[in-house]
Amino acid sequence: MVFALSACGREPVYQSQSYVFGTLVDITIYGEEKNRAAELASRIQQDFQRLHQKLHAWDESSELSRINRAIAAGESVNIDSEMANILEHAGKLSAVSNDLFNPAIGGLIQQWGFQRDSFSAVEIDPDAIKALVAANPRMEDIRIERHDDGITLSSRNPAVRLDLGGYAKGYALDRAAAYLKSEQAKNALINIGGNIIALGKHGERPWHVGIQHPRKSGAIASLDLEDGWAIGTSGDYQRYFELDGTRYCHVLDPRSGYPARHLQAVTVLLPPDALAGTHSDADSKPLFITEPENRKAMAQQLGLTHYMMIDRTGNISVSAPMQKRLKWKTDAGTRIQTLP
Amino acid sequence: MPVPASRPYRDLKRAIRPGDWLTMLAAVAVILVLFESLWLGETASKVQIRAGNQIHSTLSINQQRVVEVPGPLGITTVVIDHGKARVASDPGARQYCVKQGWLDQAGQVAMCLPNQVSVELLGSRKIHDSLNY
DSSP states (O other): OHHHHHHHHTOOEEEEEEEETTEEEEEEEESSOHHHHHHHHHHHHHHHHHHHHHHOSSOTTSHHHHHHHHHHTTOOEEEOHHHHHHHHHHHHHHHHTTTSSOTTBHHHHHHTTOSSSSOOOOOOOHHHHHHHHHTOOOGGGEEEEEETTEEEEEESOTTOBOOOTTTHHHHHHHHHHHHHHHTTOOEEEEEETTEEEEESOBTTBOEEEEEEOSSSSSEEEEEEEOTTOEEEEEESSSSEEEETTEEEESOBOTTTSSBOOSEEEEEEEEOSOTTHHHHHHHTHHHHHHSOGGGHHHHHHHHTOOEEEEEETTSOEEEEHHHHHHOEEOGGGTTOEEEEO | OOOOOOHHHHHHHHHOOHHHHHHHHHHHHHHHHHIIIIIIOOBEEEEEEEETTEEEEEEESSSEEEEEEEOSSSEEEEEEESSOEEEEEOSSSSOHHHHTOOBOBTTOEEEETTTTEEEEEEESSOSOSEEEO
16 A cells, blocks of 8 residues: 555656646656656747747737738748648648638637737627628638748738637647657647647556536546547637627637637547647637538548537537547536437 | 354354444445545545646645735636635636636636636546646
């Protein structure tokens, strides 16, 4: 017993917390000597800080803001290869989602007041929203050209304003996972604002994560997040404001210019892949936005097999492979429907 | 005709005194309590408050206490009240963490993101390693 207790006390878990991308970042490393774990976590935190500064959508000094200013002015701008790769990949994700995942609608997001560290209810300006939707900014409008002496970006549509809010955190997860692998660190769990990727295990057991209940404190379900898997949720409960009794969440439907209103939450679970983290961030958005009758087709289009949706009345629909992975909390009750 | 109890059984019965029964009862009670708190394990025992990159404090939940946590926007006030905890006030505009109200189960979290403060209830064991939200 004493041995067991002392062994518990020395469980080789290192945890580091920080505040990046406007949210909480948690890095848990298992099975590494403490100083090495601290060094690995610190390197990852530095990379997150770097990405935060580079991809910030409304900090004037960021790389992304510099690009947005050039697009607005109708000018072409030099970008580095990392930015080119990010924007090209984000463009592909946008295309495959019929532009429901659309990182070019920064103008709309700003109009709704979500491009602020601490936002409150805004005056809704239907004319301004209409004009921003009519301008139809899309990732397809962007042109990235690789020359011998560098890479340039230009946009045929000056209304494009890049906002990588649904991409950057997932991208950062993939980078962190790749870095840990390259350092032969085998067991870690990284959480950026709720988006999580797992490497290896927590000792003898898999990493176990809870999924937040969209309307209550605590989890609605939990699951083992196995080696290489990533999980992400889009919800109407983390960033929203209420005006005259209506909840306006931060996930905007690019077609209407208004917040998506069909669901309380969409959770997606991605199998091991070099881009699992990025997909766990981006792929929940189209499902969150699309009409109920199009969800199945959209999930197929995105290649999603594991997903869960909670509608406005709290009814839960879950894909069969996802259902197999979930352990429900008792109060999830009878409102669960497994999708065919 | 009643069958007389066998000799070893009668000896055992005589050997167990009232105090022994009490001891056994107490043992069963202890096992039940341990099962409830360790196996089911959802009851919170501690409150962990984080501010920015630091763990501000880890406190017992079984007390009455008001904790003032400084953040970039000002002071977030956390109230602990005998088995439950809540964010009583926060300088952030949206007030999600205040609206969340009392937390009383291990694993529950209130996050005041603008002020970089979070409050998490911890149990005797962690229910999950991390929370997806």
